[in-house]
Amino acid sequence: MFKDIKSLLEINWIYIFLLLIIFWIGEINLYSAADGNLEPWALNQFKRFIIFLPIFFFIIMLQPKFIFNISELLLILIVLGLIGTLFFGYTGMGAKRWIRIGGFNLQVSEFAKIALVLFMAKYFHKLNSEKTIGFIKALIPLIISFALFFLVAIQPDLGTAVIILILGLIAIFYAGINLIYPIISLIGIALASPFLWTLLKPYQQNRIMIFLNPDLDPLGKGYHIIQSKIAIGSGGQNGNGFLGGSQSSLDFLPEKETDFVFAIFSEQFGFTGSMIVLGLFLIFFLIPILKSFKLSQVFNKLILFVLSFKIFFEFLINISMTIGLVPVVGVALPFMSYGGSSLLSNLIICALLINFMSITEKKRMFS
Amino acid sequence: MEKNKTSQDSIKILNRRSFIIIILGIFFSLVVAVRLFSLQILNFGFYKKKSVENKVSVKATPPLRGDIYDSNKNLLAGNTSFYEFVIYKNLNKNYLKEIKKINSLIGLNLNIDEIYKKLEKFNPYSAYTISKASWDQIVEFEKNKFLFTSIKIIESKKRFYPYKNLSQIIGYVGSSSDSSYLYPKGIFHIEKGYEKHLKGSPGKIFNEVNSKGKIVREISIENPIKGKDLHLTINLELQNYNQSLLPISNKGSIVIINRLDGSILSMNSNPTFDAQIFEDKDNDKINELLNDSSKPLFNRAFSGFYPPGSVFKPIPALLGLQKNLINETTEVVCKGHSSINDRNYYCWKKRGHGRVNLKKAIRESCDVYFYELAKKTNINDLANLATNLGLNQKYNLGLSNAQKGLVPDKKWKRAFLDEGWYLGETLITCIGQGYNLTSPLQLANLYSALLNGGKYPQPRINKNTEIEYLGIPFENNFQKILIDSLKAAVQEPTGTAFKLNNLHPDFVKIGGKTGTSQVVRIKEEEREDDLYKTKEIEDRFKDHSVFVGYAPLDNPKYIASVIIENGGSGSAVAAPIAHKALNFAHSLNV
Numbered sequence: 001m002f003k004d005i006k007s008l009l010e011i012n013w014i015y016i017f018l019l020l021i022i023f024w025i026g027e028i029n030l031y032s033a034a035d036g037n038l039e040p041w042a043l044n045q046f047k048r049f050i051i052f053l054p055i056f057f058f059i060i061m062l063q064p065k066f067i068f069n070i071s072e073l074l075l076i077l078i079v080l081g082l083i084g085t086l087f088f089g090y091t092g093m094g095a096k097r098w099i100r101i102g103g104f105n106l107q108v109s110e111f112a113k114i115a116l117v118l119f120m121a122k123y124f125h126k127l128n129s130e131k132t133i134g135f136i137k138a139l140i141p142l143i144i145s146f147a148l149f150f151l152v153a154i155q156p157d158l159g160t161a162v163i164i165l166i167l168g169l170i171a172i173f174y175a176g177i178n179l180i181y182p183i184i185s186l187i188g189i190a191l192a193s194p195f196l197w198t199l200l201k202p203y204q205q206n207r208i209m210i211f212l213n214p215d216l217d218p219l220g221k222g223y224h225i226i227q228s229k230i231a232i233g234s235g236g237q238n239g240n241g242f243l244g245g246s247q248s249s250l251d252f253l254p255e256k257e258t259d260f261v262f263a264i265f266s267e268q269f270g271f272t273g274s275m276i277v278l279g280l281f282l283i284f285f286l287i288p289i290l291k292s293f294k295l296s297q298v299f300n301k302l303i304l305f306v307l308s309f310k311i312f313f314e315f316l317i318n319i320s321m322t323i324g325l326v327p328v329v330g331v332a333l334p335f336m337s338y339g340g341s342s343l344l345s346n347l348i349i350c351a352l353l354i355n356f357m358s359i360t361e362k363k364r365m366f367s
Numbered sequence: 368m369e370k371n372k373t374s375q376d377s378i379k380i381l382n383r384r385s386f387i388i389i390i391l392g393i394f395f396s397l398v399v400a401v402r403l404f405s406l407q408i409l410n411f412g413f414y415k416k417k418s419v420e421n422k423v424s425v426k427a428t429p430p431l432r433g434d435i436y437d438s439n440k441n442l443l444a445g446n447t448s449f450y451e452f453v454i455y456k457n458l459n460k461n462y463l464k465e466i467k468k469i470n471s472l473i474g475l476n477l478n479i480d481e482i483y484k485k486l487e488k489f490n491p492y493s494a495y496t497i498s499k500a501s502w503d504q505i506v507e508f509e510k511n512k513f514l515f516t517s518i519k520i521i522e523s524k525k526r527f528y529p530y531k532n533l534s535q536i537i538g539y540v541g542s543s544s545d546s547s548y549l550y551p552k553g554i555f556h557i558e559k560g561y562e563k564h565l566k567g568s569p570g571k572i573f574n575e576v577n578s579k580g581k582i583v584r585e586i587s588i589e590n591p592i593k594g595k596d597l598h599l600t601i602n603l604e605l606q607n608y609n610q611s612l613l614p615i616s617n618k619g620s621i622v623i624i625n626r627l628d629g630s631i632l633s634m635n636s637n638p639t640f641d642a643q644i645f646e647d648k649d650n651d652k653i654n655e656l657l658n659d660s661s662k663p664l665f666n667r668a669f670s671g672f673y674p675p676g677s678v679f680k681p682i683p684a685l686l687g688l689q690k691n692l693i694n695e696t697t698e699v700v701c702k703g704h705s706s707i708n709d710r711n712y713y714c715w716k717k718r719g720h721g722r723v724n725l726k727k728a729i730r731e732s733c734d735v736y737f738y739e740l741a742k743k744t745n746i747n748d749l750a751n752l753a754t755n756l757g758l759n760q761k762y763n764l765g766l767s768n769a770q771k772g773l774v775p776d777k778k779w780k781r782a783f784l785d786e787g788w789y790l791g792e793t794l795i796t797c798i799g800q801g802y803n804l805t806s807p808l809q810l811a812n813l814y815s816a817l818l819n820g821g822k823y824p825q826p827r828i829n830k831n832t833e834i835e836y837l838g839i840p841f842e843n844n845f846q847k848i849l850i851d852s853l854k855a856a857v858q859e860p861t862g863t864a865f866k867l868n869n870l871h872p873d874f875v876k877i878g879g880k881t882g883t884s885q886v887v888r889i890k891e892e893e894r895e896d897d898l899y900k901t902k903e904i905e906d907r908f909k910d911h912s913v914f915v916g917y918a919p920l921d922n923p924k925y926i927a928s929v930i931i932e933n934g935g936s937g938s939a940v941a942a943p944i945a946h947k948a949l950n951f952a953h954s955l956n957v
Binding site: 128129130131132170173174175176227229230231232233234235236237246247250251252266270271274275278282285286289292293296298301302305309312313316319320323324325 | 375376377378380381382384385388389392393395396398399400402403404406407408410411413414415417418421422575576577578579583
């Protein structure tokens with residue numbers, strides 16, 4: 001089940017160092033979001049980090065073969081968890097997203113992303129196709145992706161559901177599906193979008209309309225985007241300085257510790273700070289991927305690629321939300337937004353990435 | 368071996384797909400970077416401004432308005448405190464309950480539904496005025512203070528007018544329709560005319576507020592600057608005294624000016640109103656005032672225009688002397704009427720005055736003398752002279768409703784009535800009837816011009832203005848003749864106002880001229896019946912009684928101009944009032 005203790009020497013310490021820097025920036029940011037207070041967010045988030053560290057190292061030390069073996073089981077547990085959430089979930093902000101497990105409110109959908117990727121990795125590894133993959137062989141991953149999407153979307157949590165679906169599709173794309181299918185799908189979606197529009201709930205339609213023109217509702221739904229853009233724009237080149245953000249300290253920015261945490265950061269540290277964070281996440285994204293090029297086992301490659309992509313993708317979507325490039329869909333900024341489930345799932349992902357970056361591939365390692 | 372080859376192919380596919388996704392990811396990152404550049408570098412100014420606007424709220428604090436004083440530094444218009452019940456929504460969630468409670472407890476008679484509606488959208492950290500607070504209500508509230516957490520009493524300033532008799536000069540202030548004007552604005556008379564002088568400049572409090580409008584800290588304060596005080600030439604004592612002279616039953620006006628410096632010492636008009644009702648927002652009284660058919664808002668001293676009657680006669684007399692149409696000794700025989708082309712123009716004295724020279728004509732107010740003079744007079748010259756002597760002018764005093772009145776000439780008649788001028792019209796113009804329209808203030812200035820020899824100080828109401836002179840001087844000799852005649856009209860036994868001396872023998876001696884301003888053109892038959900002189904004539908058709916006089920006799924200082932609407936003859940009603948007013952002014956020595 002576990003690797004040799006010596007394998008710790010193989011760990012990519014640069015990656016861990018980067019992770020700590022990003023988390024540290026997030027901590028400083030939560031401290032400033034509370035107007036220079038450790039309460040209520042920064043300290044709490046740090047405690048969680050410490051509590052999660054054993055899990056982090058536990059996963060680093062797992063044998064890839066063990067992970068390979070339990071990936072279907074994990075998916076089944078997650079599906080049960082999601083169904084459980086629908087029935088026994090704890091309701092907050094108008095949605096059943098959390099389930100209470102041992103003192104923690106867990107957002108199962110966050111972990112569904114990991115389970116899906118592990119399942120996909122194993123599925124396509126076993127497929128071991130020599131050519132591009134046809135539609136039939138992609139059917140099971142597609143069904144599972146859509147099933148998870150559906151289970152999360154009815155919570156309702158459209159943001160997370162869409163991320164899950166996109167991760168599933170990216171995995172299928174990465175695994176080598178014939179390019180014909182994605183192209184046909186994109187055209188199909190474009191043609192069907194007027195119909196899809198009518199399927200959206202009025203509040204979702206509203207969010208999209210207001211995303212396209214926030215001034216439609218400057219004090220209501222458009223308020224988030226407008227205030228967030230003001231915060232970021234007023235940061236200027238070098239920002240208002242640490243703890244110098246008036247948008248944040250005067251509470252003009254709602255959900256500043258979660259979805260809009262980047263606006264807090266950018267108001268204080270400006271364009272320069274934003275570019276540094278963007279650069280850090282880009283490097284953080286590319287390190288596991290560069291390793292994935294050197295590997296040849298599909299299971300290893302897919303896990304490294306898609307999980308690393310997941311963190312970077314959520315980062316981009318979250319920032320794009322705060323600067324008005326995509327609608328506000330409720331996607332957390334990895335390691336910077338306040339929240340336990342997001343932190344735990346991202347730590348698990350990083351642990352998996354570190355684990356798989358340090359392996360030396362052998363033939364038949366999963367058979 | 369075969370297996371290995373396919374594995375190599377599949378890795379190639381995976382790596383190729385990686386590149387596509389990485390390139391997409393980097394492309395998306397660039398889009399984000401460009402967007403951030405646009406927000407933070409290109410549009411930095413725009414968002415910085417928005418951010419400052421977000422957090423800084425500017426609150427204007429109204430300045431105190433300048434005080435208005437009379438010539439003896441008595442306060443005529445000032446500022447006073449008043450109290451209001453206000454509510455701060457943020458202090459109690461159940462603020463609606465408190466409104467109901469205060470309404471029933473203190474009996475404020477509030478329109479609760481309307482207040483709820485307005486409060487709903489009101490900033491919870493700002494004071495919303497529920498009602499005015501009287502002294503009794505404040506006492507009642509203080510007793511039950513523990514019941515209220517969101518309702519407070521605050522003090523504000525309002526305008527205070529202690530003297531009702533001055534409302535028609537001071538005017539009043541009101542809320543402006545212009546929303547950029549945050550505090551009351553003068554909307555009538557002196558309050559309006561001297562708005563710039565009185566208004567001061569507002570202070571500003573810059574506050575940093577949070578997203579809910581709560582003040583986080585004060586950034587800076589600019590204190591308001593009180594408006595400048597205004598000192599009027601009006602004498603409060605004289606103004607109050609003269610108001611008491613005006614008969615309550617008749618509309619009318621008394622104006623007293625100082626002919627030496629042009630100061631307006633008093634300007635009374637009956638009926639009058641109380642400007643305080645506008646400040647107290649007493650809507651019932653305001654409506655009653657606005658609908659009052661006797662127009663109390665209207666100050667007859669400068670907005671009331673009447674035919675001057677015989678007080679106009681010195682003007683044609685002066686013109687006759689200047690144009691050499693008459694001299695001191697020129698005589699006319701008055702048989703009670705004068706005629707042009709078979710049409711008769713009657714003298715007020717049916718039996719006639721006999722032989723009349725200029726002095727007698729003014730002393731006894733002989734109309735026939737002036738009819739005969741009028742036959743030689745050019746109406747345009749007469750209008751010109753009247754204008755030089757102060758009629759037909761607005762004077763620019765800063766009072767509302769100021770008008771010029773009317774001194775007719777040929778051009779005016781052509782323009783307004785589209786008719787040529789008839790000689791008969793010159794006749795009735797010369798005795799102050801016809802188209803002539805003058806205000807009591809204008810008549811006072813006419814006599815100021817006569818007593819000053821043509822060049823007279825412009826009337827003024829602001830004590831701190833320079834004295835400016837108007838008019839064109841005329842010969843001293845003519846001035847002497849006119850003053851002599853005006854003196855005779857009161858001081859010689861045959862004078863129209865001689866009985867003043869019997870009425871008040873101990874009063875200061877005055878000179879002056881009586882006048883009767885005709886309300887209806889009297890028909891010849893009525894004259895025959897003598898009906899127009901009897902008491903039985905309906906009051907509203909009775910003539911206006913006019914008198915303009917001056918005191919003291921030797922070195923005249925005060926000029927009084929009096930009109931009593933429908934009062935009858937000038938000698939009977941207006942003259943005694945003018946005498947009292949002049950005597951009082953003289954005794955005050957203002």
